[in-house]
Amino acid sequence: MKNCNCHTEINTDGSGQLQRYLKALDPSYAPIDNRSIEDLLVFAKRYAGQIRFYDLPEIAAKYNKEQQQKLSWKEFFRRDMAVVIASVGITDVNSFKKEFNEVRDKLETDIDPDLFAALFNPILGMLKKIDRWYALVIPENPLYKDLELAIQSDLRGQAQNILAYKKQYSTVNAGSVLKIDIEDILNKKLWGLDQPVLDDGSLYQGNTYEEQIRFAALNVEDVFYSFYNFLSKLISDSGKYLEYAIEKYPGHQPHMALFITFLELFRIVQQQMNGLTERMLNFYYREVLHLIEKPSLPDKAFIVFELAKEIAEYQLEQGTALSAGNDLSGKEQLYKTENDFVINQAKVAELKTIFVEKKFLYGREVKEEKDQVIHSIYARPVANSQDGFGEKFTDPNPKWYTFGAGSLAMDKPKNICQAIEQVKKIAARKNDLAQIGFSIASHQLLMEGGKRLVRVIFNNTTYSIIKKIRDDKSRSPFEIWFTSEKKWYKVDRMMRESEVTDFSKFFYLGIFNPNALADEEEGGAYYFDDEKRTLCIYLPISEPPVIGYDAKL
Numbered sequence: 001m002k003n004c005n006c007h008t009e010i011n012t013d014g015s016g017q018l019q020r021y022l023k024a025l026d027p028s029y030a031p032i033d034n035r036s037i038e039d040l041l042v043f044a045k046r047y048a049g050q051i052r053f054y055d056l057p058e059i060a061a062k063y064n065k066e067q068q069q070k071l072s073w074k075e076f077f078r079r080d081m082a083v084v085i086a087s088v089g090i091t092d093v094n095s096f097k098k099e100f101n102e103v104r105d106k107l108e109t110d111i112d113p114d115l116f117a118a119l120f121n122p123i124l125g126m127l128k129k130i131d132r133w134y135a136l137v138i139p140e141n142p143l144y145k146d147l148e149l150a151i152q153s154d155l156r157g158q159a160q161n162i163l164a165y166k167k168q169y170s171t172v173n174a175g176s177v178l179k180i181d182i183e184d185i186l187n188k189k190l191w192g193l194d195q196p197v198l199d200d201g202s203l204y205q206g207n208t209y210e211e212q213i214r215f216a217a218l219n220v221e222d223v224f225y226s227f228y229n230f231l232s233k234l235i236s237d238s239g240k241y242l243e244y245a246i247e248k249y250p251g252h253q254p255h256m257a258l259f260i261t262f263l264e265l266f267r268i269v270q271q272q273m274n275g276l277t278e279r280m281l282n283f284y285y286r287e288v289l290h291l292i293e294k295p296s297l298p299d300k301a302f303i304v305f306e307l308a309k310e311i312a313e314y315q316l317e318q319g320t321a322l323s324a325g326n327d328l329s330g331k332e333q334l335y336k337t338e339n340d341f342v343i344n345q346a347k348v349a350e351l352k353t354i355f356v357e358k359k360f361l362y363g364r365e366v367k368e369e370k371d372q373v374i375h376s377i378y379a380r381p382v383a384n385s386q387d388g389f390g391e392k393f394t395d396p397n398p399k400w401y402t403f404g405a406g407s408l409a410m411d412k413p414k415n416i417c418q419a420i421e422q423v424k425k426i427a428a429r430k431n432d433l434a435q436i437g438f439s440i441a442s443h444q445l446l447m448e449g450g451k452r453l454v455r456v457i458f459n460n461t462t463y464s465i466i467k468k469i470r471d472d473k474s475r476s477p478f479e480i481w482f483t484s485e486k487k488w489y490k491v492d493r494m495m496r497e498s499e500v501t502d503f504s505k506f507f508y509l510g511i512f513n514p515n516a517l518a519d520e521e522e523g524g525a526y527y528f529d530d531e532k533r534t535l536c537i538y539l540p541i542s543e544p545p546v547i548g549y550d551a552k553l
Contacts, residue, residue, distance in 0.1 A: 027278035033270045037263050038086035038242065044259065045083050048073035080256045081245040084136045085143060089238035091129065093231050096122040100224050107217055111210045117179040119220050120162060126227040127159060127191075128184055130234075135186045141249065143241045150230050151190060158223045159191040165216065167197055172204045172212050301335050305343045313344040351383040354434070355404025378404055379434035388432050405432075435479075445482075447546045451512050452539040463533040470528065480526055480537055484544040487553060491524035491537060500527045503538070 023029050035043070053071045077083050100122045107115045130147060137144045162180060169178040188194050203219060204212040246260060285291045303322060307314060318340045324333040358372040380388030384400050408426065413419040445454065458466065469477045480491040495503065503516040526537045539546070 027281055028274065030277075031270075031274040032276065033273055035270070036089075037267065038089040038238070040263050040266070041077075041083045041086035041260075042090055045074060045077040045087075048077050076253070076255060079136055080252060081138060081141055081249050082242065082252070082256070082260060084133060085141075085238055085241045085245050088133060088143070088234060089242060091231070091235055093126075093228065093235055096126055096231075097228060100228075104217065104221070107213070111213050113173060113176060114179070116213055116217070119217060120165070120178075120180050123162065123220075123224050123227055124180070124182070126231050127155075127162075130155070130227075130231070131185050131187055131191070134190070138249075138251070141241065142244060146234070146237075154226055155230065156190070156192050158226045159193060160195070160197055161203075161219075161223055163193060164197045165203055165220065168203050172209060299335070303335075307343055307345055313342055315340070315342050350381075353380045353383040353388075353401065353404035354378070355380075355401075355406050357406035376407060377434045377436055378406060378432045380404060380432050437479075441549065445546055446548065447539065449545055450541055452546075453512075454537040454539075456535040456537070458533050458535070460533065466528070466535075467530070478526070480524075482539070482546045483549045483553070485547055486544070489524075489544055489546075491526055491539070493522065493525045495525045495527040495538075499525070503527075 049072050051073045053073050053075075100119065103115060103118045103121075107119065130151070134144070134147045134151070137147065139145075163182070166178045166180045169176065182188070182193055185191060185193060203216055205215045206212040252260065301324070305316070316337055318337055320337045322335045322337070324335055327333055355378040356374055357376045357378065359375040360371050360373075380401070382388060382390040383402075383404070385391050386393050386398075388400075408422075410422065413422060440456070447454075478492070478494070482489045482491070499516070503513060505513045505516065524537065524539045524543055526535060528535055
């Protein structure tokens, strides 16, 4: 289903060697120092906030005693563009989503005013971060324009919706105020928070308080994802903003220019420290164990050749170079044929599959390959089709079972989409259970007419299998076909025990019982003689002659 969120897992067609590689075995999996330049810039800003700044007496006199105690070195870092953008890059946007989802889940079972107000906290947290970055960033940086465009085009309206929820809440819960605090927002005019909001009650709809809050919560979710999606994109693009701030921003203070230069040099030391694990492994494997890497192997490719219509066949010699175009570096890729072979006009006309499904015998404690027996056989006459019988594919990127398919493993569906997929698979596989059998050709089977009896004697092993199949009393387990004058003639009725006794009454005299099976309308029938391990097939006078096989018929 296109409009659902059931399929959260990514399904792949398979995995390669690199995908099966354990990340924990990579020397860079747990680096000694994995801090990025963004982490170090933000760390320096926060650390500077813990160091008191003692200014000159004449400057300190401008502040009262309480303000003097709050003075720190943080101001030397806070407004630098590189530090501002580093704060963007290390923001954990998923923490806002986690907080919102937790409150949203609680609100489903407990309609509480405080919980509904808490639903706005992660939204306000993102809003305040974006507002603070906008206040610090300079117009020359690309981040400023992106923030301004996002606020004016979408986020401003969403911020005004928050105020509308707060104002209209009094109509839902008289005498109560929705606890939404926007005092810390610096640019209220930019966000439109200084303007009056509509109070038409459209945000809370329903007959009861619970219905109104649930309806409003759905719309609050849209507000949240507007901020969440923008913040996620902003964080993913923070690298280009930081590159611009470090390399092209000319307004760094001298102390910040020196500090950023130090961080760039420190990155070299980090790389050397983080490479220590790999160097130790290389020394151990190569110098101590003296292991040698396997030599590189050339690529192999399977090529399909198709001749021009006027060419009947063509010999291709060993070592013939085939071009596969250029690689990513622009170098031509050449493959050479390994053997001499002749290309002809032969083509694959049909694709069919037979899948023999085997299972272990019951009651075996030790399960070995030899203990498996054939359980079912599945046949698909048109393998490359939707149902295996020629139905066209509905998927634009179709898949089909290359080697056939067995019975479906029916796990309990986790959601409605999985249940629908199971129904589709069952419908597509309903006809591929194959009928199996054997054929006999003999001049003794050319029976013109009259009452006819055919006996087929089996060995002990085969007959024991036949007896197991006959244990299913719900239906006739066999179909027997004869080649007749106009078409195949089918015998699929198994005689009842009373019929068999009556029918074989005078066999010891070598004749049929003239009173048995008087009703010729029932047609041919068969039965089994367990004592003699024999299948007996009876054809009455009314049934057509048996003739030799004719392919045209």
